[in-house]
Amino acid sequence: MEGFGPVEREAAEPVFHAPWEGRVFGLANLALALGVANLDGFRHAIERLPPLTYLSVGYYGRWLRALELLLRERGLLAPGELEARLRDPRAPAAPLASRPLPPAELGAKRPRLREPRFAAGEAVRAANRHPHGHTRLPRYARGRRGTIALVHPEAWLLPDAHAHGDGEHPEPVYAVRFAARELWGEDADPAAWVHLDCFESYLEPLDASRATGGSHGAR
């Protein structure tokens, strides 16, 4: 998306701009710890907000609406319950039918059970895949060629599955180096690169003879 204008920096910015932002941050973190959703499911809930809402309500406005959405979907907030409480502070809270189950294991890192498929320096192509659900492969990289810059240690929960409650499916993750010109066309900056973290299943091997290459020695 384009047309957002300059990046506006704020001097002496507070951590939270209003008390409610901090309350939402705390509530959402507690909800995740309770097992209302996992982090991937929470990110997906934010992505499921209507696009105009997403762009207009601000960062913690998105958190608030995503939290409400997940609480309703899990049956922890009854339909109309929040609205009733807003109209009348004495409106009763609906009883809980069941409590969420806290996650068995925290974090996203898991032991690596097999060797990674790719090695540093190898040429790859990001899959051209447009799933309806959650994914962490941004649209700008789909179908583009890059090289493996870093093989990150261990294996990591696959958000595409985990967000939907379809299990952990840990995979190796790589930082893949893409030339700006490969991503944005020939007018792009010849000395700019994007290093994007990609789950292994996002990547396909590319014939070495067709690799665009990239210098790894600049550091």
Place this chain on the structure above:
Amino acid sequence: MEHADDLRTEALESLLVEKGLVASEAVDAILRHYEQEVGPLNGARVVARAWSDAAYRRRLLADGTAAIAELGYGGPQGEHIVVVENAPRLHNVVVCTLCSCYPWPVLGLPPAWYKDPAYRSRIVREPRQVLAEMGLALPGDVEIRVWDSSAEIRYLVLPERPAGTEGWSEERLAGLVSRDAMIGVARAAAPRG
């Protein structure tokens, strides 16, 4: 009609407390942690240590998470931290285009601009232009690496040590290291003459 977010949040918290799902004191404790205990000073101490101690710098670049833990920092959004080092001809800058992932243990919570669509959409597309607009002009032959933290790995930029700081204590050096320098949208501050 939709109520303002402050009222919605207050109503939501009151319901969750009455249902026994959360305690307001637990929310208070999280706020206290991120408002008072965690912030960019943590990262600045890591950078100052790396500038002062060559062996620490090597450990930091080889295994950022472990070297950062040596200073007592870790926790949510810091499961695996990679430190990327700037050089005269190489500049690193960090973004999360898909949401707003950020290395909380060393930088605290992200500033508003980091979370806004303008930064997230533009820094991958025209980094040199965005950095220049933000006050960091880089010659065309300086390689720019934009790190898009799309998985659970978090990135911290190790800026170049400013000239004229030879013999400075770590504490004094840390005062030159801004949050923006560790995201990669600024340099470390020059010492005041």
